[in-house]
Every structure is written in structure tokens, then in C-alpha cells.
Amino acid sequence: QKQTAIITGASSGLGLNAAKALAATGEWHVVMACRDFLKAEKAAKAIGMPAGSYSVLHLDLSSLESVRQFVSNFKATGRRLDALVCNAAVYLPTAKEPRFTADGFELSVGTNHLGHFLLSNLLLEDLKNAPNKQPRCIIVGSITGNTNTLAGNVPPKANLGDLSGLAAGVPAGNPMMDGMEFNGAKAYKDSKVACMMTVRQMHQRFHESTGVTFASLYPGCIAETGLFREHYGLFKTLFPPFQKYVTKGYVSEEEAGRRLAQVVSDPKLDKSGAYWSWSSSTGSFENQVSEEVADDSKASKLWDISAKLVGLS
Numbered sequence: 425q426k427q428t429a430i431i432t433g434a435s436s437g438l439g440l441n442a443a444k445a446l447a448a449t450g451e452w453h454v455v456m457a458c459r460d461f462l463k464a465e466k467a468a469k470a471i472g473m474p475a476g477s478y479s480v481l482h483l484d485l486s487s488l489e490s491v492r493q494f495v496s497n498f499k500a501t502g503r504r505l506d507a508l509v510c511n512a513a514v515y516l517p518t519a520k521e522p523r524f525t526a527d528g529f530e531l532s533v534g535t536n537h538l539g540h541f542l543l544s545n546l547l548l549e550d551l552k553n554a555p556n557k558q559p560r561c562i563i564v565g566s567i568t569g570n571t572n573t574l575a576g577n578v579p580p581k582a583n584l585g586d587l588s589g590l591a592a593g594v595p596a597g598n599p600m601m602d603g604m605e606f607n608g609a610k611a612y613k614d615s616k617v618a619c620m621m622t623v624r625q626m627h628q629r630f631h632e633s634t635g636v637t638f639a640s641l642y643p644g645c646i647a648e649t650g651l652f653r654e655h656y657g658l659f660k661t662l663f664p665p666f667q668k669y670v671t672k673g674y675v676s677e678e679e680a681g682r683r684l685a686q687v688v689s690d691p692k693l694d695k696s697g698a699y700w701s702w703s704s705s706t707g708s709f710e711n712q713v714s715e716e717v718a719d720d721s722k723a724s725k726l727w728d729i730s731a732k733l734v735g736l737s
């Protein structure tokens with residue numbers, strides 16, 4: 425049996441292109457974990473993924489019930505699990521008011537962080553039992569996690585504060601994790617910081633006992649993906665050339681997909697707890713995370729709160 429990778433949000437952008445890159449090796453079967461079955465199916469065909477190299481399973485990360493259902497549906501397929509890629513995300517930079525998940529969490533935190541938190545915890549046992557010697561759990565991070573870059577310092581900066589908003593839970597909790605006023609761009613950045621903290625916690629808590637490699641990455645600025653769908657029109661026009669010619673951080677969807685596939689399957693990138701980035705001259709390298717992401721006591725607190733919120737403790 426081929427190795428199996430589950431990729432969330434594989435219906436567009438980075439996830440779709442990583443799915444294509446893995447399927448093209450002939451060694452991987454990709455389970456596209458998507459909220460829109462038809463869109464995923466059409467996208468896989470349009471990008472040229474061979475029939476039989478993938479399957480689509482329904483997953484809506486903005487509902488914890490859907491996450492649990494997905495896990496039980498996946499287990500029922502009897503497939504082995506060699507890699508879990510937590511890639512899906514929403515970004516609501518222009519939202520004036522918060523939106524909420526089925527369980528009442530702010531949409532970016534609920535989808536990008538809490539949905540994946542539950543998913544990765546529920547699938548850990550499957551990864552541990554993978555016949556592959558290097559099972560991996562990858563959670564896609566973002567540049568907001570490294571403060572040694574210009575983009576990582578653009579306001580509003582990520583800051584989980586004292587986590588009091590998240591800790592208050594629903595319905596009483598503030599939509600922002602730090603308990604401050606709602607800001608859609610910051611909510612996204614906070615959620616990505618939470619993703620990267622989760623990877624580090626998983627590494628510390630489970631790497632030794634399970635043998636699973638936990639890693640995160642920043643694939644580059646993929647300026648044309650659906651992630652920016654809710655941004656202003658002018659932003660969408662100017663952002664790609666700005667990234668190409670000014671910051672030089674631009675990367676095509678296809679190249680970003682290859683990078684993510686590399687983190688999933690390259691034997692050289694098997695370091696657990698790592699945060700990967702790429703440079704055009706040297707290729708992949710292990711990058712530094714921000715001070716906040718590296719704050720393990722805050723990450724441990726985030727872990728405990730998240731586990732409680734998703735019903736794991």
C-alpha cells in the first residue's frame with residue numbers, strides 16, 4: 425500500500441499544489457480533507473492529479489463535530505496514515521465584525537488553530553502506528569512567526585497576550601485570544617502563532633514516545649492564492665508585484681506546493697520541532713521562530729486551554 429498523506433484545505437492554493445506534488449511521486453495517496461467536495465474534486469482534475477492518486481473526504485474545520493466525523497470516516501477507510509498536513513486557513517483582514525465557528529469560536533482561531541488542534545490530537549495514534557519510519561505531522565505556519573523579517577513586523581503584530589480571551593471560552597469569551605478588541609488581520613496572525621506553538625508542544629510532548637516528526641514551515645509569500653479572497657481589490661492587484669519586485673518573498677503556488685511536499689517526504693527534513701523556510705540560493709533551511717512562538721510556558725498554557733475548549737480534557 426502507498427503511503428497516505430491527509431492534507432486539509434487541499435482544494436486550492438498551497439494544499440492543492442502540495443497534493444499534486446506528492447501524488448506525482450507515485451509513492452503517495454493523498455486524502456484531500458476539504459469542506460467543499462465538488463470544488464476539491466474539480467480542482468484535483470483540473471491540476472492533473474491522476475485518478476486513484478487521491479480521494480476526497482469531507483472536513484469542515486469550523487465545526488468540531490465535523491472534525492470528529494472526519495476522523496471516524498478516515499479510520500473507516502482502513503488506510504494507513506504516514507503524514508498529516510494541517511494546511512487549511514481562513515484570513516479575514518477586512519472584517520469589521522468577528523465571525524464564528526459552529527462551536528462559537530472566532531472563525532480564524534477556531535478554524536486555523538482549534539480545528540487542527542483537535543484533528544492532529546485525534547490522528548496521533550494513527551501516525552504513531554504508521555509503517556513508515558518517518559511519520560510526520562506538519563502544521564503550516566506563517567512569517568508572522570519570525571520577527572527577523574520585515575513582514576513579520578508589519579502591524580497589527582501577532583500577540584496572544586495573557587490568553588484571557590481564549591481561556592474565557594464561549595459564549596463569554598472575547599473573540600480575540602488576548603481579550604482585546606477584534607481585528608481580523610491580527611486574529612489570523614494570532615492563529616498562525618498558535619499553530620506554530622502547537623507544533624513545538626507536540627514535539628515536546630509526543631516526539632520521543634511516538635517517533636512522529638512534528639514540524640512547521642513558512643513556504644514563502646504565495647501572493648495569488650485564495651487566502652486573499654476577502655482583501656480589498658486594489659490590494660489583490662498590487663500585492664503580487666510588490667512581493668515579486670520589492671520584498672522578493674514571492675513564490676508561485678506550484679513552487680510552494682513542492683516545498684510543502686518536501687517537508688512531508690524528504691528524508692533530510694525529518695527534524696522534529698523544526699520550522700522550515702527557503703532561500704532562493706540555498707533552498708530549505710531551519711529558521712528561527714519569534715520570541716512569542718518560542719515561549720514554551722505560554723505554549724503549554726495555550727495547549728491546556730485548547731485541549732479543554734475542544735473537549736480533550
Ligand code: NDP
Nearest residue numbers: 433435436437438484485486511512513645646649650651
Ligand atoms: P487558500 O485560500 O488558497 O487555501 C485555503 C484552503 O483552506 C482552501 O482549500 C479552503 O477551502 C480551506 N478552508 C478554509 N476554511 C476551511 C474549513 N472551515 N474547513 C476546511 N477547509 C477550509 O490559501 P493558501 O493556499 O494561501 O493557504 C494555505 C496555507 O498557507 C494556510 O495555512 C495559510 O495560512 C498558509 N500561508 C499562506 C501564505 C500565502 O502567502 N498565501 C503565506 C504563508 C502561509 P475552500 O477551497 O473550500 O475555500
